[in-house]
Amino acid sequence: MQPLESYRDRFPILEHTTYLINHSLGAMPVGAEEGLLRYAREWRERGVRAWAEGWWETSTAVGDQLGRIVGAAPGTMAMHQNVAVAQAIVLSCFEFEPPRSRIVYGEGEFPSVRYLYQAQRRRGADVEIVADEAAVLEAIDERTLLVPISHVLFKTGEIQDVKAIVQRAHEAGALIVLDAYQSAGSVPLDVTSLGVDFAVGGSVKWLCGGPGAGWLYIRPDLAERLEPTFTGWQAHARPFAFEPEQDYAEGAARFLTGTPNVPALYAATAADGTAGRAARGGRLRGAEPARPRAPGRHGRRPDSRGRGRLPRARRARDHLRFPAGRRHPPWPTLLQHGRRAPLRGYSDSRDHRHPRLRTPSRRGRELDD
Numbered sequence: 001m002q003p004l005e006s007y008r009d010r011f012p013i014l015e016h017t018t019y020l021i022n023h024s025l026g027a028m029p030v031g032a033e034e035g036l037l038r039y040a041r042e043w044r045e046r047g048v049r050a051w052a053e054g055w056w057e058t059s060t061a062v063g064d065q066l067g068r069i070v071g072a073a074p075g076t077m078a079m080h081q082n083v084a085v086a087q088a089i090v091l092s093c094f095e096f097e098p099p100r101s102r103i104v105y106g107e108g109e110f111p112s113v114r115y116l117y118q119a120q121r122r123r124g125a126d127v128e129i130v131a132d133e134a135a136v137l138e139a140i141d142e143r144t145l146l147v148p149i150s151h152v153l154f155k156t157g158e159i160q161d162v163k164a165i166v167q168r169a170h171e172a173g174a175l176i177v178l179d180a181y182q183s184a185g186s187v188p189l190d191v192t193s194l195g196v197d198f199a200v201g202g203s204v205k206w207l208c209g210g211p212g213a214g215w216l217y218i219r220p221d222l223a224e225r226l227e228p229t230f231t232g233w234q235a236h237a238r239p240f241a242f243e244p245e246q247d248y249a250e251g252a253a254r255f256l257t258g259t260p261n262v263p264a265l266y267a268a269t270a271a272d273g274t275a276g277r278a279a280r281g282g283r284l285r286g287a288e289p290a291r292p293r294a295p296g297r298h299g300r301r302p303d304s305r306g307r308g309r310l311p312r313a314r315r316a317r318d319h320l321r322f323p324a325g326r327r328h329p330p331w332p333t334l335l336q337h338g339r340r341a342p343l344r345g346y347s348d349s350r351d352h353r354h355p356r357l358r359t360p361s362r363r364g365r366e367l368d369d
């Protein structure tokens with residue numbers, strides 16, 4: 001197998017920066033830049049013909065490509081702008097009518113998800129927010145309609161036991177909406193074998209595809225039974241007939257909305273080989289976090305609680321060790337350590353904030369030391 005280190009050259013920023021923040025914004029692969037240039041060239045030279053020459057299909061073609069990383073069969077993935085939109089489409093398939101009107105989730109879910117599900121109270125949903133995975137398992141009952149859960153929790157990096165939650169939810173007749181944003185491309189994920197009903201994620205982080213592309217997986221046998229009310233002409237079986245009534249397309253296409261975000265989708269799959277390889281557990285000189293979680297329960301995001309004032313790059317330098325032959329933390333980090341380059345550059349997340357909010361110079365100098 002090709003060693004993971006051979007992917008280094010595909011990430012130009014690694015030439016001069018130790019990149020430790022893929023859990024926020026993944027390092028850009030050269031393929032992303034090429035994809036964006038290709039998009040601009042096609043628009044300039046092909047004009048409206050570009051729609052028929054591939055642009056229109058990007059929402060499902062890119063979904064199929066990312067599906068190979070997350071274990072989704074062709075035709076089960078639809079691309080959207082982000083997770084909030086993807087989850088809103090899922091929610092739009094359901095009414096919240098007793099006796100099954102409950103939504104149960106843990107407080108560690110990402111804000112996009114929390115806010116969206118909380119807002120369903122106005123549609124009659126009985127929303128129950130509980131402390132953790134064990135409490136989610138306990139709270140699921142015959143009144144539960146939906147259970148949104150994260151594979152890897154965004155704050156703590158903890159991997160949740162998705163299989164156990166799926167089993168409990170299905171016993172009770174509830175459906176699972178898996179948020180795999182912090183796991184897709186980072187840890188092994190197979191939405192089909194996990195048996196989840198829906199799954200969502202995006203290209204911003206471990207898939208290294210930049211902002212603007214979120215994915216939605218729908219269990220194929222479920223797809224045919226659902227009719228999202230958050231819909232648009234791309235979800236129609238014959239979109240270019242411009243018919244007066246919706247007639248849903250088959251498969252994941254019925255979960256589309258309007259015009260696809262073509263440039264973002266051209267960038268979204270630029271790193272799919274690398275992400276897939278990393279997610280399957282590529283090794284590079286081996287390393288593990290200095291404070292590992294229970295075996296098998298550690299995602300790729302460092303736990304930042306209580307250490308918010310340290311620049312992330314330094315924090316990571318202090319908290320990683322690299323014993324030979326052990327499994328590793330985030331692969332872009334290791335790609336850099338593989339050459340033993342000094343830590344330098346602006347890996348501190350604060351530097352991408354608005355200029356007025358930045359704390360300049362000292363933090364940068366610390367990293368260059």
Ligand SMILES: Cc1ncc(COP(=O)(O)O)c(C=O)c1O
Binds near residue numbers: 150
């Ligand atoms: C677990 C998780 N879900 C969702 C998101 C992003 O949500 P959205 O695509 O709505 O911006 C993030 C971003 O950090 C995340 O970590």
